[in-house]
Amino acid sequence: MATLTQPPALPELSTDDLARYSRHLILPEVGMQGQRKLKAAKVLCVGTGGLGSPLAFYLAAAGIGTLGLVDFDVVDASNLQRQIIHSTKDIGRKKLDSAAEKLLALNPALNVVKHETMLSSANALDILKDYDVVADGTDNFPTRYLVNDACVLLGKPNVYGSIFRFEGQASVFATEEGPCYRCLYPEPPPPGLVPSCAEGGVLGILPGLVGVIQATEVIKLILGNGQPLVGRLLLVDALNMRFRELKLRKNRECPVCGDHPTVTQLIDYDQFCGIVPETPQEKNVKNGIPQITVKELKQRLDAGQDVQLIDVREPYEYQIAQIGGKLIPQNDVPQRLAEIDRNREVVVHCKSGGRSQRIAEFLAQNGYPQVSNLAGGILAWSEEIDPKVQKY
Amino acid sequence: MTIFIPTPLRSYVGGTDSISVDAATISEALKGLVQHHPELRRHLFTGEGNLRAFVNLYLNDEDVRYLPAKEATAVTSTDTLSIIPSIAGGD
Numbered sequence: 001m002a003t004l005t006q007p008p009a010l011p012e013l014s015t016d017d018l019a020r021y022s023r024h025l026i027l028p029e030v031g032m033q034g035q036r037k038l039k040a041a042k043v044l045c046v047g048t049g050g051l052g053s054p055l056a057f058y059l060a061a062a063g064i065g066t067l068g069l070v071d072f073d074v075v076d077a078s079n080l081q082r083q084i085i086h087s088t089k090d091i092g093r094k095k096l097d098s099a100a101e102k103l104l105a106l107n108p109a110l111n112v113v114k115h116e117t118m119l120s121s122a123n124a125l126d127i128l129k130d131y132d133v134v135a136d137g138t139d140n141f142p143t144r145y146l147v148n149d150a151c152v153l154l155g156k157p158n159v160y161g162s163i164f165r166f167e168g169q170a171s172v173f174a175t176e177e178g179p180c181y182r183c184l185y186p187e188p189p190p191p192g193l194v195p196s197c198a199e200g201g202v203l204g205i206l207p208g209l210v211g212v213i214q215a216t217e218v219i220k221l222i223l224g225n226g227q228p229l230v231g232r233l234l235l236v237d238a239l240n241m242r243f244r245e246l247k248l249r250k251n252r253e254c255p256v257c258g259d260h261p262t263v264t265q266l267i268d269y270d271q272f273c274g275i276v277p278e279t280p281q282e283k284n285v286k287n288g289i290p291q292i293t294v295k296e297l298k299q300r301l302d303a304g305q306d307v308q309l310i311d312v313r314e315p316y317e318y319q320i321a322q323i324g325g326k327l328i329p330q331n332d333v334p335q336r337l338a339e340i341d342r343n344r345e346v347v348v349h350c351k352s353g354g355r356s357q358r359i360a361e362f363l364a365q366n367g368y369p370q371v372s373n374l375a376g377g378i379l380a381w382s383e384e385i386d387p388k389v390q391k392y
Numbered sequence: 393m394t395i396f397i398p399t400p401l402r403s404y405v406g407g408t409d410s411i412s413v414d415a416a417t418i419s420e421a422l423k424g425l426v427q428h429h430p431e432l433r434r435h436l437f438t439g440e441g442n443l444r445a446f447v448n449l450y451l452n453d454e455d456v457r458y459l460p461a462k463e464a465t466a467v468t469s470t471d472t473l474s475i476i477p478s479i480a481g482g483d
Contacts, residue, residue, distance in 0.1 A: 140480050162479050164480075189478055
């Protein structure tokens with residue numbers, strides 16, 4: 001099983017420690033020695049959001065000595081449905097400050113290290129190198145591959161969790177004997193094919209479930225006890241409350257942890273994931289589809305221009321907020337083309353502009369001569385035109 | 393056999409989480425699946441008809457890539473086939 005290199009001398013437990021961790025100390029699998037290992041351990045949580053909240057909370061409670069947090073975001077009202085480390089009063093505050101305050105309130109002896117940055121190829125190795133275990137609670141493919149590759153290159157276990165709607169995955173990657181994230185997924189999906197949580201939604205409790213599984217694995221790795229999730233992918237289906245487990249194998253052809261690695265240093269992960277930085281010119285036309293701003297749309301509507309506004313979100317989103325578009329959910333569009341007039345200009349919108357771009361491309365492919373996409377979607381409309389339009 | 397449909401693909405099969413198909417091999421089962429649900433095809437297969445690299449298939453708890461006969465592996469009605477796409481959410 002995976003074991004971690006321990007520092008030569010483990011720290012002693014204080015009188016306060018003995019009282020605080022008594023329920024650990026009477027567990028033979030933890031005991032004094034285990035609790036001292038936890039106190040000596042340094043764990044990095046990448047992200048203090050849905051997964052990072054319960055993860056960091058439980059690790060702090062369990063007596064991890066040093067907890068590093070990586071985040072650069074601020075707390076938003078829409079985070080509070082699941083990011084339990086942040087409170088209503090923290091809206092607008094840096095997530096790092098909010099999280100550190102809660103963790104220190106829970107356990108004042110904890111050493112919290114704040115890394116206020118976006119993890120990148122330039123800084124990842126430098127940040128990760130000081131930690132024993134890395135827990136990946138990020139929310140995008142480029143950072144997932146970055147964390148994996150950095151962990152493999154540094155020889156640090158990567159405690160992985162990810163979520164979508166009602167479904168979660170967890171595993172432990174990048175140990176010496178086990179597979180890495182790239183053994184499971186050699187390539188990321190093309191951008192746009194897999195919706196993000198912001199687009200697809202997520203059950204607020206799910207990151208709690210998966211984040212606590214990650215915290216359990218971190219503790220086990222440090223204690224060197226139990227069977228870690230190395231070489232196993234745990235699947236969580238919260239809707240049916242079904243847990244399944246799949247076997248993962250180390251891929252000898254893996255480009256980063258295989259026998260003949262081709263990735264020997266960090267790469268450009270945006271490029272690897274097919275995310276191309278926008279040039280000013282491309283901002284206005286994406287994949288052949290003109291991008292119209294909310295201000296332009298407002299001006300044209302106010303001027304009485306004929307614009308056919310199509311809303312491709314789901315009916316439950318329409319109930320929350322709408323800006324006068326005709327609702328045709330994205331998956332219904334192919335069957336309902338007859339309802340979209342080819343002879344009028346079409347502007348497609350959704351929540352933030354991703355789904356509507358794909359539908360605009362679909363309409364253009366189907367012979368619609370004048371189709372544009374509303375950049376930023378209904379969120380941009382709420383931000384820039386009418387704050388009464390509910391954000392969600 | 394039973395094919396488990398992951399959340400991101402359920403909207404292409406009418407929202408259901410599993411589908412039963414009669415098939416003798418894994419590739420037959422997949423063929424049957426996309427025949428009944430043509431919208432799934434582009435999510436599972438490339439234009440050339442190969443399985444997309446970011447989609448993993450598991451027969452029971454084994455990765456199909458590591459089965460000796462791969463997609464030609466024989467299946468029975470009690471076997472399950474899981475489609476495991478990559479998800480990245482966590483925030």
